Amino acid sequence: MRDTSPPALVQVDGLKMYFPIHSGVLRRHTGDVKAVDDVSFSINAGETLGLVGESGCGKSTVGRALLRLYEPTAGRVIIDGEDIAQLSSEALRKKRPTMQMVFQDPQASLNPRMSLSSIIGEPLVEHTPMTAAERQGRIYELMDQVGLNRRFANRFPHEFSGGQRQRIGIARALALNPKFIVCDEPIAALDVSIQAQVVNLLEDLQEKFGLTYLFISHDLSMVRHIADRVAVMYLGRIVELSPRDDLYARPLHPYAEALLSAVNEPDPDRAKTRKRILLKGDLPSPANPPKGCNFCTRCPKVFARCLTEKPDLVHVEYGRQVACHLFDPINTASGSTGGSEDQEHLQHGVTQ
Amino acid sequence: MLTFTLRRLLLAIPTLLFISLIIFLLVDLAPGSPMSEIPLTVPPEVRQKMIEALGADQPVFVRYILWLRQFFWVEPATLMDGWFGSHLAGDEQRILSWQSRSPVFTVIGQRIPQTLTVIGTAYLVGIMIAMPIGIYSAYRQYSAFDQLGTLVAMIGFSVPTFFTGTLFIIIFAVWLGWFPTKYDTTLEVTDWASFILQLKQMAMPVMVLGLANAAAISRYMRSSMLENMGQDYVRTARAKGMTERVVVLKHVLRNSLIPVVTVIALGIPSIFGGAIITENLFGVNGIGAALIGAIHANDLPMVQTLAFIFAVLIVLFNLIADVLYGLLDPRIRYE
């Protein structure tokens, strides 16, 4: 896949999402929660990028800011050639069919007062000139695709099981033939037995329609199953972005290492030899991150430089980016998965 | 749903009977006598005779049973007689007010129209003001509009109606001379001029009460909207590329209305209950003024009957609110 290096469908550059803190009697702006702090990556068409991290690390915020469900504080989000962050609200609305989202909680993400067919059909009314009959046909087609019985068309969300609701959510996301889907922990709220079904469904659909996924999850084994490349986030920043197999075989960043040490190892021999790295302390507040490396307060390999200087995400090996002072950047040639934009950013980082 | 409603109605019967007994005992045990407004110059033996004439000297349970019979048999029978010209009630004694010696239901009948017109209009006006304010305040949370809405709601909540009422009287009646201060219950709307007069005399009590009602309902509306605004399905709707209008008015508003409609339904008995202070202040003399007058005069039959009617209405509208909830929210189904 690396060799073919198709053009990036999604290009994120310096994305920042700060939530202002107002306090005091006059509700003055006294600080920011830096939920996402300078995140850059790209996703190629047809690719699945896994985004992992502890809860609260900002991964869901990245997903929402990407589709401009939040107004990003800074940065560029180019999806299919247009900077989402700069679009007018009307242009953005027109753009929406291209990019969709599957939410974590299928119950909460479906309007409780709308029937299944109106949930799936609503965007069709808004964005297509379909007649009612065509629309009904399309709704049935989508229901077939996600494996829902057509008889259910007039039922309400609360009448379905969790797995079925997530299928509804997926059908709804598919309705307008999107190119890019953000899957925001789509299986977290589901039973383990259902999780695999939904992930398989997502994979099948990707194959069928050539979809591009940003797969956000804290379930590292599921990410390993579905993702081509994986970004590890810690406290609003990406600490490592590597191809899946490289990452799982040999995580570079100390945090990625610690995170992966907690994953159940399917091979019993390797499981024996591996030791779990237990992190001490709690996640610092994103409103008040450490001065140096965000991970410096918990890192088992911390040294003096980490406390004062924030490491940039740089290429340390072919196709692998890490933000850690332990690793030295390499001068990468073109052909990296990051694309030209990424390189510019990298060089920028180096010269700093 | 039908069986649920029927079951609830059946269950309401013992509840209401029990409530009626409790009200009767409470009103009876309350200090004061029907003679308390009579000057001290009337000698004790005359008072005793007056009490006997009212039947107030009978034991409490005899009076309660009599009241039950009057309320559930004589009054409905009298109503039937009035409609169909039958003679069901015969010469049986209706519930008489101790204060005015006229049938309690006649008094209620005289007072319902102005209470419903004034208090009902105020409630409607309140809702109509509250809805847009609540919706927009929530949509633009912490905006200047929201802050202003919060301020107005705070004022509406915390400033008592006797104060706003007096303020309005001084501004609109005394200074500007736009509206009368005393509501004329004898005014009949027959033409445009009398309609204008009616509007003028309703203006101040409706404004005062409408403000108070709007304050409460707009807060409900706002918080309900805010609760739904943060839901995932709203994000879904946005992600679908729906216009803001559709997102707010279709997705958020419809879901937010469910609890608000319930609150509004539960508030309807209070329309019948009237607004004691406002009615008194503007001389609307509806049910609220009748109740407070009856309480002052220890007019037990009047207080008892009104309190019981309120109890019936409250039970009824609780049921209506529950049924409405079931109709509006597909997640709720009654067996």
Added chain:
Amino acid sequence: MKLKSALLGAACAFAMAPAAFAERGTDGEVKLTFPQAVSIMNPYLSSGTKDIYASSMVIEPLAGYDDAGTLIPKLVSEIPSFENGGISEDLTTITWKLLPGLMWADGSALTAADVVFTGQYCMDPAGGCAQLSKFDGIASIEAVDDLSVKITFTAPKPNPFNAFVGSTSPILQKAQFEACLGAAAPTCTDQNSMPIGTGPFKVTAFTVNDTVSMEANANYRDPAKPAFASAVIKGGGDAEGSARAVMETGEFDYAWNTQIPPDSQAAMAAAGKGQFVVAFGTLVERLEMNMTDPSADLPEGERSTAKHPHPFLTDINVRTALSMAIDRQILTEVGYGAGGAPTCNVVPAPAMYASDNTACLTQDIEGAKALLESSGWVDSDGDGIREKDGKKLSILYQSTVNPIRQDFQALIKDWWSEIGVETELKAIDPSVFFGGDAGSPDTFQKFYADVEMYANNFDGTDPEAYLTQYKCDKAPSPENQWQGENMNRFCDPAYDAMVSELSGTRDAAKRAELAKKLNDMVTKDSRIVVPLVHRGTLSAHSNALGGVKINAWDTELWNVADWFRVK
């Protein structure tokens, strides 16, 4: 003399008539507002003032009182007297002669039978008549002929003007109320809300506790009256709102009972749309001095009893000084405004009984100090409080919880401290204070204090019964379960003797003279009662309404037939 005054009144009315109004019903509508709404138009079933006043526009008694408290004939040709033979020499009968040709509003004739029926109606034991005491001691009421009614009493009755006199006992129409006797009385809803009367107006619509609509009675005995074609009484709200509707917005012509704080009175009067009028009856706010020792050190049963005289209030100089230190003018301004007047009398009205006792009206702090000084009450230890023989002038001053009374207490405490008297204030819940519970230490009868303040009045125009209250044997004590009206435990054989003389006196002038003397004995001569303010009922009428003559002795609307629109 009675005849003369009646004739004079009639003459006055005739003299005024052509000037003020020419014809019945030419002045449109007169609008009245009462803070308490009218419940019923039959005063026999209610003793609420609102109901009595409203019904007085429709139904009338045989005789009433004018604004000076003098009896005036209404449905009769003259007031019965010994001179005209209306009252028998033995005081056991009174005969009323109806005016000939009187008609009810429905056009039927008013006869003696209606009067007899009215008596029967109220005296029915099952009727629960609120005015039964008006018919006390009546043996029989009979129609001598169509126009004469004779009332026979069971015993001699010095004051026979009770039944059918005044707006509380008007004549009902027999034909209308015949079916409403006894137990049926309360059930006659239509009759009770729309009685047929002889008054200047008749009821056209009645909504309970809200509005009474009336129109001019076509059969009213004076063809030129009333000037108004219709009248309306709107009830409800409060005194402030009623006053405003007359004085500020001009929506109404007349508002009864508009007692509001003096500053509001002034502000409303300044609007220039109307004026306040006050009906001064006999209500007097006063201080009562305890002549017995209320000390808590005394055993229960001996506190505030004649056994232990008060250590210093028994000294008339102290009582006088306390009275001199008070500025009654300021009290009146602070508490009642136009609704009160400073007074030194316990019997402030009617005019014929009011003593010319005005000496107390001027405050004299220096005089009070000098008086105490000269009678040996000096501040020897320099603590600002005078004492004599080891007894300090330290007073416990009690009253009821009431904002005006607390203002009075504070002001009086200040004045008394200026003359070297220490005062401790106490305010008691009115229902306890006036409740008469013999078990409570805080009733006004027990008087476990040195000075107490409240208001009292008497019914009607004759003060005899009221003055009897200060007799020795009326003092509350443990022996009579603390019943009695002589709170001061005042006891003067001369006073008792004079009260007896009063009850045996029939001549009006002589009675008035005795009553004034008795009044002076308890006030300026002894200072056991220190009157402060003569309180009235404040009403308001618009400047566009003419003919209003406020009356404290009968309904305020007694001359509503004479009211007219000022053009």
